[in-house]
Amino acid sequence: MKVGIVGATGYGGVELYRILSNHPHVDECILYSSSEMDVPYTQSFPHLNNLSDHRLKNIDVEEMKKNVDVLFLATPPGVSSKLSPQFINSDVKIIDLSGDLRLKQKSVYEQWYKRECVEEEILEGAVYGLSELNKVDIANAQLLANPGCFPTATILGLAPVVKQKLIDEKSIIVDAKTGVSGAGRNASPGTHYSEVNENVKIYKVHEHQHIPEIEQALHNLNDSISFISFNTHLMPMTRGIMATIYVSLTETTTTEKLLDLYNEFYSNSPFVRIRKDNEFPSTREVYGSNFCDIGLKVDERTGRITIVAVIDNLMKGAAGQAVQNFNIMNGFEETTGLYFAPIYP
Template sequence: MKIGIIGATGYGGAELVRIFKQHPHVEECILYSSSGDGQLYSQSYPHLTTITDQTLKAIDPAAIVRETDAVFLATPAGVSSELTPKLMNQGVPIIDLSGDLRIQDGATYEAWYKRRAADQSSVQQAVYGLSELNRETIEKAEVIANPGCFPTAVLLGLAPLMKQNLIDESMIIIDAKTGVSGAGRSASLGTHFSELNDNFKIYKVNEHQHTPEIEQILREWNPQTANITFSTHLVPMTRGIMATMYTQLKSDITKEELMKHMKGFYEDSYFVRVRDHEVYPQTREVYGSNFCDIGFHLDERTGRLTIVSVIDNLMKGAAGQAVQNFNIIKGLDEEAGLTMTPLYP
């Protein structure tokens, strides 16, 4: 198959290229860029010299649909909402890595993203691509709204308990940390080396745009879910997310029963690995991979539960999950092209 990647010069686009280079069912990646049209891709990423030396092509929706078997939109917010309607309903799956198609309510999107919402026909057609939780719907989809990086880590950690009504839906606190690549490739003061190095800071306090995405899915699982408290922090590392969730159990359950339930929930999900009780994952242990590792601690004294979920934000939080969704849509082995071992140390 031939794969189109729009926004190939960003980090998400580069990760898609890396994955598809080893994908057994993909012959070629055709790379599109609004800023680098006509340039060699290796000018943007010299480490790909002699590996991926294609010339970047202009974004022409009609040509893209003719040339490709699937299209990935690795674009900033606001771009997909313009391009998706021009690509839809032509028999080519579209997988959008931006947030444009995730939020069902247009007013909510505009309030949190501070930009105009996508056309509702695009949003309504898009399937939320949380691979492990939505496989059957993804299989039949033409348009995928790939989940955000923070929501992927948070939702995979909470799903086994929320979907079985085991935790108090009125009290969910999420404390999340991310590496700097989550901010994208464009330079800014907040990601400047001298500002970030030897530093640790909270940002977008109670205002992160992934908040309504998390709440939307939690309410699909349990309509009684209250507004969450969601804090995000930037740490001086390149890749990785750690989401720590604090909540309260609704009924008495032992740590052994909880571990059995958590592991059983993901027993058919290769990319989600649940640790034993009090064995906590680290971001380094999923670096460069499509794994989500989950640990937990049940405080039997208070009845409170702490869940720790780690992912690589560019892989399971973006390009890796996008390829996993592509595999599901195309009826391929879900692990195709994604079985790379985490880089350690």
């Protein structure tokens, strides 16, 4: 198959290239950029010297329609809204890594992203690609919205207890932490080394654009859920997301029973790993991989659960899950090109 990557000079784009350039079903990988054109890819990424002879190409929709089977949009918000509608009813499958197609209501997108959205008809036609929860629709998708990094960790952490209606739907509190690569490759004052090093910073308090995405997905699992409390913190590390989730139980249960529930729920999900009793994951243990590791414990004293879910934000939170969806969409084994160990130490 021939695949294209729009936004190949960003962190998500180069991570896609790393995976797809070794994928057994990818014959050619075409790289597109609006910021750098007709220059060697290695000029932006010297670590690819002797591994890539690609040159960056200008974005040309008609050329893409002729030469690409699947197009990955690893672009900032707003770009996919302009590009993806041009491929509707074409033979090209679209996998959008931005947030442009994830929300089903145009007004909600515009409220949280502060920009204009595609028409609601296109939003309704886009399949939400949380691989573990939506495989049938993903397999038949032509236009796919790849989930955000925080939503992936949070939703996977909560899905079993939400689906089984074991928790108070108004009690969900998420304390999420991320590495600096989640802010993208372009420099900003808040991501300079001297600002991030030896520092932990909360940001977008109650205003993060991933909040409605999480609420939408949880509502689809349990329509009693409308709102969550969610906040994010920037950590002095390159990669990784940890979502620490606090929820109140509606009935008495034990950690052992909940671990059994999670293991059963994710029994056909090769990239979700459930920890044993009293074991909790760290971001280092999924670094560079497509795994989501989950640990949990019931606080019998308060009747609450603490759930910890970790992912690599550039892998399971972006490029890795995009390739997992690429596999499902094209009838390949979903682990193809992705089933490798995290980098350690």
